[in-house]
Amino acid sequence: MKKVTINSVASYAGVSKKTVSRVLNNEPNVSDATREKVLKVFKELDYTPNPIARGLAQNRSFIIGCIYDNPSKSYITRVQTGALAACKENNYNLLIHPCDLRGDALINNIEQLLQSSRLDGLVLTPPFSDFQVLVDFLKSKNIPYARVASAVLDDDSISVRSNxxxxxxxxxxxxxxxxxxxxxxxxxxxxxxxxxxxxxxxxxxxxxxxxxxxxxxxxxxxxxxxxxxxxxxxxxxxxxxxxxxxxxxxxxxxxxxxxxxxxxxxxxxxxxxxxxxxxxxxxxxxxxxxxxxxPVEEMTKQAVTKLIEHIGEPQENAYQITLEARLITRESTAHVK
Amino acid sequence: MKKVTINSVASYAGVSKKTVSRVLNNEPNVSDATREKVLKVFKELDYTPNPIARGLAQNRSFIIGCIYDNPSKSYITRVQTGALAACKENNYNLLIHPCDLRGDALINNIEQLLQSSRLDGLVLTPPFSDFQVLVDFLKSKNIPYARVASAVLDDDSISVRSNxxxxxxxxxxxxxxxxxxxxxxxxxxxxxxxxxxxxxxxxxxxxxxxxxxxxxxxxxxxxxxxxxxxxxxxxxxxxxxxxxxxxxxxxxxxxxxxxxxxxxxxxxxxxxxxxxxxxxxxxxxxxxxxxxxxPVEEMTKQAVTKLIEHIGEPQENAYQITLEARLITRESTAHVK
DNA sequence: TTCAAGCCTGACACCGGTGTCATAATGTTG
DNA sequence: CAACATTATGACACCGGTGTCAGGCTTGAA
Structure with a gap:
């Protein structure tokens, strides 16, 4: 089975590869007839664009990194669940990267991560959400990021927390x-x-x-x-x-x-x-x-969704939101005797 | 700050980019003098190759996918820890992809995943480790995979389990x-x-x-x-x-x-x-x-290490190994009264 | 001294997409 | 109908690496 590339689609449909690219990205200035034609060929040839090539051309990886250093495994799992949900909806992928908050190597570690994977953005989970050194570094490097469960809201970035x-x-x-x-x-x-x-x-x-x-x-x-x-x-x-x-x-x-x-x-x-x-x-x-x-999953999902949105077209406005926490009473508390 | 590419390194070092590429990949047929020179420029310019470009040229992504459908969050966490350790050592990244074992969509889902991310290999964790339909599919598509905690060992693939x-x-x-x-x-x-x-x-x-x-x-x-x-x-x-x-x-x-x-x-x-x-x-x-x-972490780490090795240069031989499990006695068991 | 074999090296195409710009086709206005 | 604006399309360079192959330079044996 031959690999289906944008070139095969283009020649099969009798258009240029640029036009195929236009259809692929829902760009304007393609006649309805042409669009239809190309879309049909997509189906016929069962074509899927190569994200790596796309990434190279646009200098994007379509990968979000999630960094954490958290003793609570279940918290991490919930964070991942939320992040994955957002990624899935936007055809992004999630790369997980545990690392040590302490130690001088942190910034180097993150820099290394960014260089080696060309991540499009980072989700910061506690305790990184409020780790100013890292936040400043990301700002200086112009790496998009979103913070989950951060305490401060007086910032110009994306941040979702609960109270x-x-x-x-x-x-x-x-x-x-x-x-x-x-x-x-x-x-x-x-x-x-x-x-x-x-x-x-x-x-x-x-x-x-x-x-x-x-x-x-x-x-x-x-x-x-x-x-x-x-x-x-x-x-x-x-x-x-x-x-x-x-x-x-x-x-x-x-x-x-x-x-x-x-x-x-x-x-x-x-x-x-x-x-x-x-x-x-x-x-x-x-x-x-x-x-x-x-609502850990929901917080993370919203944070990542906004992050991806921001990567697509950088927003001026910050997005800061606080979700509700709620009391659950079980058997471990009772009236004092 | 200008981006450092293979071209800048090449012109700075006064060699062709192909030679730089040779040094990068430890290829033979580069004189010691040239190699030294290029390595020095790497340091001076703080150069790191772009994995996306590399991936495009070699049709690789340097990403391993970990798929799971497991009710036990802590098990997943341990699997991730092991997989991450192996990835880290080999400059790979880990993409996590939970999905539903049941449901006809599974194969489509995986196919979609493979196409959309060009994963280099897959780690199958229980219950996927012994899910024959999926294994057959991967074989037919020639996707490298490794199985963790699979029951069967009579297979020609990579498999690490405990008893x-x-x-x-x-x-x-x-x-x-x-x-x-x-x-x-x-x-x-x-x-x-x-x-x-x-x-x-x-x-x-x-x-x-x-x-x-x-x-x-x-x-x-x-x-x-x-x-x-x-x-x-x-x-x-x-x-x-x-x-x-x-x-x-x-x-x-x-x-x-x-x-x-x-x-x-x-x-x-x-x-x-x-x-x-x-x-x-x-x-x-x-x-x-x-x-x-x-030893869940260790099992997964070994599986992923072998998988990456196999991706690098496909092995003929299978790698099948069984690690030891061990009894831990705590307070919940005692002599019958 | 001559020639084959082996070691270095670089030119160039290529991976599979996207961005820029020129041009042709079409529509709009006076 | 002329002049101009707008839409549709393609040619081509480019992203940053790797593969192929040809050619120059050393070697060593005849």
């Missing part, structure tokens, strides 16, 4: 309304902007309900399950023991739950536990975790 | 040695070859230890957490209740654990539970799951 602060406020308020006053808090990874946002929401809920903030109830975590274990130990050992724990993500909350159960504590009777993210684990364990569901 | 049958045998034997005789088994997804392999290992362990196989102890699952819940219900409801459950993967095992805990059963005192895969959840829950650890 972490508000979510944290709501879940803390939920605990307060159940009568809890001593609510421990486990922070996330300091490099992630969500960490601060969620903490802010926690603080706002406390102050809204006139509960004095107690610094000793706050633990430093880093979003990993492992860090949750350490924080949990410290919380469960303290006296008086808090009646509730709000961990900045579900993995750390799961760690608290595991340790509590190990110590024969009844959840939620002896202690209420709340998480954040609605990761799969939140419903895979018993009791299920009360948590905040974020 | 599911043996792993299942070992974990079942572990339960038997703890005194269990009534060991329920939850099967995986019928499309996955691992499902049959694990079942076989279970059967072999029973017969090795002279335990009569009881069909009523076998439940049909599909590797998803949800299916595990259904199977768990049926197992926990049966009388006499089995003293142990071996689920074909950790998600289903976690479901059994959740349901058992919900029903006030003590694990492992009242019932032992074993899983398979050593997914993160196995150590995130309490009690931790006894399970079989498979």
């Amino acid at each position: 972490d602060e508000q979510g944290a406020f709501e879940i803390t308020e939920h605990l307060i309304k159940l009568g809890h006053k001593a609510i421990a808090f486990i922070k996330g990874h300091p490099d992630h902007s969500a960490t601060e946002q969620r903490f802010k929401g926690y603080l706002r809920a406390l102050s809204t309900h006139d509960i004095t903030f107690n610094e000793r109830l706050v633990e430093e975590g880093n979003f990993s399950y492992h860090s949750g274990v350490d924080s949990a130990r410290s919380i469960l050992d303290s006296t008086p023991r808090p009646t509730a724990v709000f961990a900045s993500n579900d993995y750390m909350a799961a760690a608290v739950l595991k340790l509590a159960t190990q110590r024969q504590l009844k959840v939620p009777d002896d202690i209420s536990i709340a998480g954040f993210d609605n990761a799969p684990i939140a419903r895979h364990i018993w009791p299920g975790l009360t948590t905040i569901a974020q | 599911d049958e043996q792993g299942a045998f070992e974990i079942t034997e572990h339960l038997i040695k703890l005194g269990h005789k009534a060991i329920a088994f939850i099967k995986g997804h019928p499309d996955h070859s691992a499902t049959e392999q694990r079942f076989k290992g279970y059967l072999r362990a029973l017969s090795t230890h002279d335990i009569t196989f009881n069909e009523r102890l076998v439940e049909e699952g599909n590797f998803s957490y949800h299916s595990g819940v259904d199977s768990a219900r049926s197992i926990l409801d049966s009388t006499p209740r089995p003293t142990a459950v071996f689920a074909s993967n950790d998600y289903m095992a976690a479901a059994v654990l959740k349901l058992a805990t919900q029903r006030q059963l003590k694990v492992p005192d009242d019932i032992s539970i074993a899983g398979f895969d050593n997914a993160p959840i196995a150590r995130h829950i309490w009690p931790g799951l006894t399970t079989i650890a498979q």
Whole structure:
């Protein structure tokens, strides 16, 4: 079977390859008759344009890169799902590139990536979404990018987020309304902007309900399950023991739950536990975790869609949007005894 | 800053672009002096070849596609990690392409993917690894591919697996040695070859230890957490209740654990539970799951490495290898009371 | 000294598309 | 109907590399 190129189509249809190219790209200035004719030949010869050749001519690759450095595998999976959906709709492909936020090599690494693959754009996921050094680098190189779940919105780029602060406020308020006053808090990874946002929401809920903030109830975590274990130990050992724990993500909350159960504590009777993210684990364990569901897939999908749009024809205007997070109550939280 | 192309290098070094190309590809028949000179200019000008142009000339994309249709996100993540490692070492990129095993559109979908991206090769992960229709299609199209965790080895292609049958045998034997005789088994997804392999290992362990196989102890699952819940219900409801459950993967095992805990059963005192895969959840829950650890990353890495090697210079010989799986005992299994 | 064989090297076409520009055909206006 | 604007089309260079092949320059053996 002979390869079908634009040349075969052109000669078969009796037009020039440029005209074929015009039809291919829906350019104006092609007569209806010609267009029809060429389209028919497309079908007959079962022609598909070669994206590599196209890429060479236009200096584009039709590939979006997704870079991440995230301890949460399930978060990454959700990000990928959303990005893939957007790519699929636009005939783009997704290249995944995990890398290390720390280390001087980062910028070199990214530069290398860009050169070796000629990516058309980059999706930045946490913690890169708010990593200014990288953002500045991309700006200077004029590489289109979009940010997912970034904290700041005062920027001239594409950014889709959900309201972490508000979510944290709501879940803390939920605990307060159940009568809890001593609510421990486990922070996330300091490099992630969500960490601060969620903490802010926690603080706002406390102050809204006139509960004095107690610094000793706050633990430093880093979003990993492992860090949750350490924080949990410290919380469960303290006296008086808090009646509730709000961990900045579900993995750390799961760690608290595991340790509590190990110590024969009844959840939620002896202690209420709340998480954040609605990761799969939140419903895979018993009791299920009360948590905040974020539309991660949707955020990423919108970000990538806008990014591709922007690559096609650069927009002047920024696109900044915040999606809703929502409280999901499960069995891990109950009225204080 | 001007773009550095092969032409700039050539004129700067005072040689033809073909010679530059020779140096680039480590071709013979370049004098040492010339080679040195060109290499020096590479550094000076900070030149990196354009993979798209290269791809066009050689009809290659330097991209490997990874296709999957797998309910287990963590499995996919591990596959990706392994594939990425191999790609990185060989300056390839990884394109991820989830798709639906069922549905007539599959072959079309893959064909579309191949045409639209000119992938150099495909990694098939379960359940595609043993999906003969697809394999035949790739063969007929002469697309290089490698299979991960395929059950069959009597093939002339690249295939890296671990021994599911043996792993299942070992974990079942572990339960038997703890005194269990009534060991329920939850099967995986019928499309996955691992499902049959694990079942076989279970059967072999029973017969090795002279335990009569009881069909009523076998439940049909599909590797998803949800299916595990259904199977768990049926197992926990049966009388006499089995003293142990071996689920074909950790998600289903976690479901059994959740349901058992919900029903006030003590694990492992009242019932032992074993899983398979050593997914993160196995150590995130309490009690931790006894399970079989498979070197998923390593399998995929080897498969992709061989695949890329094969793309570079097609090998006559097949590459078929089986890696070791290993038993990990945690708290979810104990001696029968 | 002569000639064949082997090593370097570059000219040039080519991969399969797109951009630019010239030109022919058609339409519009006064 | 002349003069001009607009639409439709193709010739050709170009994107940045690689493959083919011919020719110059060394070697070494006859």
